[in-house]
Amino acid sequence: MKRVILSLVPLMLLAGCGGRPGGRDGKPVIMVTIEPQRYFAQAIAGEKFDVVSMVPRGSSPETYDPVPRQLVELSESKAYLRIGYIGFEQTWMDRLLKSAPHLPVFDTSEGIDLIEEEGTHAHSPADTTIHAHAVEPHVWTSPVNALLIASNTCRALCQLDKGNEAYFLLRYDSLCRRIQRLDSVICRRLSTPGASKSFLVYHPTLTYFARDYGLRQVPIEEDGKEPSPAYLKQVIDLCRAERIRTIFVQPEFDTRNAETIARQTGTAVTPINPLSYDWEREMLRVADALLILPSSCDHLSK
Numbered sequence: 001m002k003r004v005i006l007s008l009v010p011l012m013l014l015a016g017c018g019g020r021p022g023g024r025d026g027k028p029v030i031m032v033t034i035e036p037q038r039y040f041a042q043a044i045a046g047e048k049f050d051v052v053s054m055v056p057r058g059s060s061p062e063t064y065d066p067v068p069r070q071l072v073e074l075s076e077s078k079a080y081l082r083i084g085y086i087g088f089e090q091t092w093m094d095r096l097l098k099s100a101p102h103l104p105v106f107d108t109s110e111g112i113d114l115i116e117e118e119g120t121h122a123h124s125p126a127d128t129t130i131h132a133h134a135v136e137p138h139v140w141t142s143p144v145n146a147l148l149i150a151s152n153t154c155r156a157l158c159q160l161d162k163g164n165e166a167y168f169l170l171r172y173d174s175l176c177r178r179i180q181r182l183d184s185v186i187c188r189r190l191s192t193p194g195a196s197k198s199f200l201v202y203h204p205t206l207t208y209f210a211r212d213y214g215l216r217q218v219p220i221e222e223d224g225k226e227p228s229p230a231y232l233k234q235v236i237d238l239c240r241a242e243r244i245r246t247i248f249v250q251p252e253f254d255t256r257n258a259e260t261i262a263r264q265t266g267t268a269v270t271p272i273n274p275l276s277y278d279w280e281r282e283m284l285r286v287a288d289a290l291l292i293l294p295s296s297c298d299h300l301s302k
Ligand SMILES: [Zn+2]
Pocket: 062, 137, 138, 203, 205
């Protein structure tokens, strides 16, 4: 299937001739993998580049397969900025670069203190080999890491367009100030006495967030797969013992297990979208959800 899509590329390239020059509004295009990266890159690139994400809104960056139109767009773009270790890149990067060998690639996770994973990070039960990587891939859900992603992004843009270096550096500076401000707001909120120190999440996308703020993340997934009844029981017991009050769920994943746990423990289910373009707002939402004061129904958890 994947091979078939790639063999369409030369044809699509011809069909693309005479189409849009450069990006969506005629600007040169920088490709990134996910929406939060587009947020960082667009903040720095301003009006000089159009930043386009490979993985569209609502798709999982672990299992997404590009469509032919995106391969055309990729071959016409100026560079690819990777987020680092996410499934889409593990599966597709080599093949994408074969279809666009001229394309400079930058890894925006360079310098991040990576967390090694125990077990595999499988996202589709049918596909166990592809995601068996040892690095926790959700590096962007952390203001500390975001500063490094921004710095790597800025360096890449300056290298691609030296004439606009001063412009990028100025915008990079103001992005860093926003990230630092966000970090101190989150720190302040999470250090109030009412803030939870642990939380449940269906898919463990908040590993780096948890590290930044000294929190404990308990995934409902078991090794990247649907939890077994025995594991689910363990999670429910832990939820009661630690008096966990928040279960985060993400739009790309099934919420039934989270709802079962919520019913049995009186815990609140909070939808989050760590893949949103609006990265700052999502980070704040996570912090706010951990601030929920014990409700009058708290006796349910006893
Ligand atoms: Zn993931």
